Amino acid sequence: MNAHLKMDKPDNRNRLDNMAQGLIHTGMDRPEGPLKVTGTATYAHEDHQPGMLHGVLVRATIARGTLDSIDAAAIEKLPGIRKVMHGDKFLRNPAQGTANEAPVQGSSEIYYLGQPVALVVAETFEQARHGAQSLELQVTAKSAVTSPDSDDAKVETPDDQQSSMGDLDAAMKDAAYTVEETYTTPGHTSAPMEPHAAIAWWEDDKLILRSTSQMVKYNVNEVADSVGISADDVHLMSPYVGGGFGSKLGISPDAVAAALAARELGAPVSVAMSRQQVFESTMRRSETVQHFRLAADKDGKLTGIGHRARVSQLPDESFSEPVTQATPFLYRGENREIGMEIVRINSTCAGSVRAPGEAVGITALEIAMDELAVKTGIDPVELRKRNIPEKDPSDGRDFSSHTLAAALDDGAETFGWKDRTSGQTDGEWLIGYGMSSAVRVNMIGESHARVTLNPDGTVLIETDMTDIGTGTYAILTQIAGEMLGVSQDRIETRLGDSNLPKSAGSGGSWGASSAGSSVFLACEKLRQEIAKKLGCDEADLTLRDGTATAANKQTPLSDLVGGSPMESTGVIEPGKTMKEVRQATFGAFFCEVGVNRVTGETRLRRMHGSFAAGRILNAKTARSQCLGGMTFGIGMALTEELIHDARDGHIVNRDLGEYHIPVNADVPQLTVNFLEERDPYANPMQSKGIGELGICGAAACILNAIHDATGVRVRDLPATMDKVLPGLPDL
């Protein structure tokens, strides 16, 4: 009993609005919350197995070269050490999101400082760690390119990442106002609370892997291909994930190392990364250099946009930070030049970190727009509203829905934007106000889920979808509860197990809509079956609190199901609506900062975001996603920066003591509004991704407020005190 929908046409039925349970959209608590706060939800490295050994990865200490030999014998003499391993199957790089095959492997060629090159396995974690720290590597260094600014760095300009329309040079020449500036953002790390870890064991020829994964369906294939076995022989479990932020989209070196060691030693093996290893051996977001050209007429209407971005990446990797992803469609302007350059360097693999693309690209664009607002003397909100295009300017497609103007108005109203007065002070603090737009592309991925209605009226939801702290357990429970009229306490949701139906996984803000739609479709099918049993039209069926009502007759669900469970698998697939219209989520940020006139320290005083992302499935978890995104924005604006040593490319500040994510004291009152929206092109729930929107442009809002407070325009993020200080008045 299957339901399959390819999203080829819009779905305007808004079915979830016509259900009776009243569970969807509420701020329902996470069903797994009590397990998490009592420490009884087992994360990957907590599922200890009898006889388990511990492996610790060893890092390369040069940027480029060969590993000629390792002194394994000396280490294997230490107490408790069972094996020192390296070889062709060990991962050099983590896998990129949706890679679906092995990433670059092999420990003999060193491509970056921090690359895992060996594994030390011992009876205890402490023995393994000491062994790993004591292992002597014999290496031969080769010449390396260790900085994107290096003269011998190779610059690639992929044809498919360059586009141009009209004549931007002429538009710049003819414009009443122009902005031409370069903005730079540093590298970022994902910094999930749970470091990357895996426990592997083998049952006959089958690999069992407890891992911390965002995308189980892809990760199974990546592990199988890396280890050299069939995907059918991999059972991967990742029921709880302590944050991913992109760093767990693909498998990381710990998973394959654990699998290989467990096979070699015939015992379960755990491999957990230290915080320093998470920094060095999982994904970094590339630093960016972004050159913007904006041309505007006398009314502030854009006639041209130029955006050229440079990012860095290891050789052999196809991913590059998609910096310009949303530039083509956010604002109008008929003359355009948009392009990407990629510099090949020997430094930690660049990959997806927290809204790849828009997080940094829209931030730079929104600072440039603020510069244009200052030049034209037009209010920054009004300037943006004047530049909202009717259709996607790059290809003439319609928008599935367009909510930027509404978000700008709602945000401005909520924040009190019109009431702000410039030039205020609070003791030493110079007060400033800033705003920026938010935008993120929207998409879904093929996703399967099975929903079972049991004879006792309880419901079981099963999919390999993950909950990376985002609220998947909650929203899938709510979708099924709403569709089937079952209260949340009678619904069980099982996730993160490769034996379950394959989902899109968590990433790119597509998880909730993709996995959610598959559950929706399965439930819709079950409704049809129930209607059949009652002899009514499904549209006339009301399901609520375990009771079916049709034609004024009430029947308990448990009576309808009969002796054996009713089961349905729902499958959603992206279709024409993803290509025929431009789908995106929009929002607007507003904030107030204080900049210390003595020291240049910036402290955010308050911040508001108004967002539209189609139907909001759970008001609480969606809000939390936006709070998290805005918090990333605070870090990006003020503190977060991967410091690389230009001499060897390595990440210097590789712990949370010196890589400054915002702490509680940096995060003031944040408020979030959601705009009522249904996007029929998105999926049958009319919902869109909310996971990343809150970061896309958020930092610009703060940078613009610093300018308002001080007149200092920081174009090199983050806006640490040293960059503000030179523009402050003498004491």
Next chain:
Amino acid sequence: MKPFDYIRAEDTGHATSAAGQGATIIAGGTNLLDLMKLEVLQPDALIDINRLDLKQITEADGGLRIGALVTNSDLAADMRVRTDYPVLSEALLAGASGQLRNKATTAGNLLQRTRCYYFYDTAMPCNKREPGTGCQAMEGATRLHAILGGSDQCIATHPSDMAVAMRALAAVVEIEAANGETRHVPLSDFYLLPGDTPHIENVLRKGDLITAVILPAAPKGAQTYRKVRDRASYAFAMVSVAARIEMDGDTVKDAALAFGGIAPQPWRDADAENALIGKPATKETFNAVADILLKNADPKKDNAFKVPLARRTLIATLNELCGKDVA
């Protein structure tokens, strides 16, 4: 972490004796354990002093005697400290996090190690960690590093906030040696500049145990601790100033100024203080003090901002304590 022996000290004599035989003393362990896990430090044995009776704050000679094991939280909250030595309480609360302050001790705080990135990375040369291997910071990332008091061997900073306040308060360190003798070393003489021996950070000898820090009688005048940092909490100082000013009308009668985040030790400059004492509290005076303080500043590219930052922070602090309009 290298395997090590663990000994629990029965009394101070036991502790100094074990330390004399090479054991490393552990109190709160908030820094030592991190360094051991990274194998930056690899002691063969730890002598745990946490059960010793060194947890009292008592009045002594008109001042306070702070036991070595008094936690940073307890010291910051002590009413005598809050009333008579507010600069110390403020400095303590500006450091670390509540959880760390609950565990970290007075003596341990004095002895915490630099946060230089390269000191923490055993793959990198470091004269402080492995004498003679070189300094990777010198041409590397130096945001955390010293602009005063460094050498061509090492430019690492001392990370403590507490010690900066204690330096301004002219604290004295009480030390019990392995032979049972007790000696008192003013904090001004306790730390050593890196010179050619950056691995030797203070005057403690093998077997020495810090048993207390003694604060002289409460000084006159106003005190404050100002810390400038990259985020609002849990970040080390880019620049900090511990200041005490006693005014006589518009003239500065007495002053003490200590600085953190800019030098290998809590920094105090007698010439700078002398340029303030007996002078009118004016912008010119304050600038002259800053000129003297910073005349030997030798910054790198990443930390050059600390020169104007230290000047501005000092002037703002002096304005505040001298009752000038801060805004």
